[in-house]
Amino acid sequence: MTTPLWRIALTAPARPADALSAALEPYVSALTAMEDAPGGTWSIEGLSEGEPERPAIVAALAIAAATVGTPPPDTVIEPLPEVDWLALNRQSFPPIREGRVWVRGSHVSEKRPAASIELVVDAARAFGSGSHATTALCLRALQDELRRSRPRRILDLGCGSGILAMAAAKLLPTARVVAVDLDPVSVATAAENARLNRTATRIRTGTSRGWRSRLVQGAAPYDLVLANILAGPLCAMAPELARGLAAGGRAILSGLMTDQEARVIAAHRAQGLRLIRRYRRDGWSALVLG
Structure with missing residues (x-):
């Protein structure tokens, strides 16, 4: 039920x-x-x-x-009335392309674009279908970061349906990814999507309220942290992020609006992290900090 x-x-x-x-x-x-x-x-x-x-x-x-x-x-x-979330996502989730990453629902039969990495996702009832601008911004920032370095230990904090974790695993076949969410439905969906996309052996999924779980703490420090959540939780977890990043590590933070950037940047600057790059689209932002 x-x-x-x-x-x-x-x-x-x-x-x-x-x-x-x-x-x-x-x-x-x-x-x-x-x-x-x-x-x-x-x-x-x-x-x-x-x-x-x-x-x-x-x-x-x-x-x-x-x-x-x-x-x-x-x-x-x-x-809210009971909804067939899978059917709803199929109606509202067209394929999206961001750089080399192409994301489609399993109901879409068209062939992937040449030279792209394909992710097949049915978000079902979990939040984070990937159609949101912040997911696209994170995918763009992730690919830009991989031109600079090859992180080995990656955390997807607030993984939703697992798109960012799977993109990292496919773009970096030697990396090990931890993907967590506070919503058990999202975690189950992310795990199933990882299996569907043949990345399950390199992605460890689990339920975690922020950085608190043994899974998250045990795999730290991280070379790269992806957190597409909300401005408030991002600010609250700034001290844990600073402690959980490896030397030279970077974080890609999103789920915030452009007028919330200053608040998020200030919270992380107080922990010794600096703004390296920002991305904006449709009123939303992604920040790269390190």
Whole structure:
């Protein structure tokens, strides 16, 4: 029996949108914040596995609103109907090409482009189908990094359906990859996708809340860390990232919007990491730090 998904949704003026998004992040598994019109309101929406803590969410949003001097937002918290996630992904997941990496659903029969590395992915119910701009940015940053070095120990933190872990494993056949997520459904999906793409022997999957699991800690330090999650958790885990990187190692961080870059960079600069490169697309960012 699957765990029901719940939706938490609100709209806010541009000024408090970042504070409200940050307040909601700890209570959801996935979060989006989109500008409805330039200079206008923002739509903020989170998805929760299981019924969310309604009083705690309302209180957290009210406190965040008060800190920026705006009234508490009207918030909708409601269960979502059961959905055939695999069918939905098949409808909304066209093949994508980013550099040498070509990602397609198993339902797509067209041949891979010449000189490309193919990943066959059915995201099913896990977050992270790969169609999001941040995944494409991470794939681009990963390939650029591999022109500079050949990392042997790689961590995909918040692996979703496993696209970044599998891309790393295929681009670097001698590397060993650890892929973890706090969502067990995502971990199971990533493991199945790794088997489907014949990378399972080089990718170790597991459930982990950030850096806390034995799997993540036991394989450290890492030459390369991929973390396509959210701005808030990225900032909170900056000290662990700094400790978990090998000398000369680099991190590719995404899941953040362009106006959240300064916050994420500052949190990591405080841990001795510097910004090396940034990528932007459709209002989203990926940062390379080392």
